[in-house]
Amino acid sequence: MVSMPAQSRKMRSDLPPLKDAESGTILQEVAPISDEGNTRRQLAKRLADVICIPASQLTPQERHMAGDVLVELLRDADIDVRESVAKRLVMLNEAPRTILVILAKDDIRVAKHILENSLSLSDSDLIQVAQKVSGEHRKVIAQRRKLSDSVVDALVQFLEEDVVETLLKNNGAEFSETALQRILTMSRNYAPYVSLLNRREELRPSHGLTMFWWADRSTRRRILHRFAVTRAVLQESCNDLFADAAKEGWQDAGVRKALQFVERRQRNRAAIARSDYEGLEAAIEIASAHGLTKTLIEEISYMSGIKPATGAQILTDMGGEALAVLCKSTGLKRDMLEKLWRAVYRPPEDEMEQEHPHLTRVIEAYDVISTDKAQTVLRYWNWSLTSSLNEDVLRYIKNGVIPREEEHGAAAITAALVFGHRKG
Structure with missing residues (x-):
């Protein structure tokens, strides 16, 4: 065994401590190494201290060399040492990223x-x-x-509920359309996402008014409050185009749907003229007395002014707020809402023979929303649920697959999410 001089067997006491160039703060007091088990710990601290020296006192090359040595030393170091180094390097802007990435993949006690x-x-x-950790x-x-x-995006793709909830609560997180669409799809079967999504600034009307169909009562009210808006600017901007489209015989399907x-008017006068019923109120009277049939739903x-697929979605909605939107947008009085409530086999009274609380809630939704805003919601539902229902989209819905927006548009995604949702 090679004998070392006594002076070399311990750290020299006259070695100056490392100091921060700006504050003069001592980064690490030089302490004697007392035993072999402590050597690795002390060496790791010294190397971390070197890495933390300000750029004015250390070249980048020396910093990275110290980092390379520290990486090798940490491979067999115990968790206390690794955590100590992680704490030391965490706030350093110039720390070698190689070490940081290794520590970030370490045990959660170190990595956090x-x-x-x-x-x-x-x-x-x-x-x-994110791809390689727990x-x-x-x-x-x-x-x-x-x-x-x-x-x-990288975090959401794992579909971990607690991770996604944490992201939705984080105001500093930015969500892409891809992430929002993925979470929106998941929200059909995981209720906590619905209210959290509705609080995000990134949420578009297409997201909110789609999510409405599986939202709880309180969230439905917030969705309607947020996305039920007037169309005054759109109407003013496009008002002269109705006459032009009429001259062309409404041959352009895209123009017609848009x-x-x-359009301001909600009821379809041509459909009313063709109907076997005297009007919308008359059809609801019959439905209230005898129940809804497929023919009555279509009429x-x-x-x-909506397609039967949209009407069926509204009339079979278990919440009832959609009925309020339908009635308000078409100018139906409150008593017609109550009769439509009966028509869909909902009890108007509870066991105490008082107005059923669910009906009370639906009437409140009817009273709160204006006609113009209700028309915006109803027309958006009708457009989003039916404008893209071609054979390809219907096949997606049947197979439970969500189509890509760049290929089929936002309306196709809404239709697939709503019509493909398995209730209950």
């Missing part, structure tokens, strides 16, 4: 310091880490103060 707080990790680092790690990433949409959404739908 890096994943939640390190400012040196790039989006590509976070995405790489759900517990991904949840910590979801808590970061700022998250780009690309990182959010202008139907903008009520056509006279209300």
Whole structure:
């Protein structure tokens, strides 16, 4: 065995401590190494201290060399050492990313310091880490103060409920259309996403008014309050085009569907003239007395200016708020809403012979929304649920597949989500 001089067997006491160049703060007091088991820990600390020296006192090359040595040392270090290094490096903007990525993939006790707080990790680092760690790690990433949409996409693809909920609650997370669409699809069978999604600024009318169909009562009210808007600007902008479309015989299907959404009048006068019933109210009277039939659903739908598929969705909706929207938008009085409620086999009274609380809630929804705003919602539903129902989209719905928006449009996605939803 080679004998070492006494002076070399311990750390020299006259070695100056490392200091921060700006504040003068001592980064690490030099302490004697007392035993062999402590050597690795002390060496790891010294190497971390070197990495933390300000750029004015250390070249990038030396910093990265120290980092390379530290990486090798950490491979066999115990968890206390690794956590100590993670805490030391977490707030350093110039820490070698190789070390940070390794620590970010470590045991959650070590990784949490890096994943939640390190400012040196790039989006590509976070995405790489997210692909190779546990759900517990991904949840910590979801808590970061700022998250780009690309990182959010990487986290959402694992469909982990607690991770997605954490992201939705994080105001610093940015959501792409892809992530929102994925979560919207998941929300059909996981109720907590619905209210959380409705609080996101990124949510579009197509998302909210689609999600309405499986939302709870309170969230439905918030959706209608947020997305039931007037169409005054659209109507003013397109008003002169109705005459032009009429001159062309309404031959352009795309123009016809778009202008139907903008039009002020809700009831279809031509359908009323062709109907075997005297009017919309008369059809509802008969439905209230004898119950709804397929023929009555079709007639009520056509006279209300909507397609039978939309009418069936509204008339079979278990919540009832959609009935309020239908009645308000078509100018039906409150008593017609109550009769339509009976027509869909809903009890108007509870066991105490008082007005049923569900009917009371639906009447409140009717009273709160204006006619113009109700028409906006009803027309949007009709457009989104029926304008893209071609053979391809119907095949997607039958197979439970959501079509791609770039190929079939937003309306096709809405139709697939709503008509493909298995209730109960």
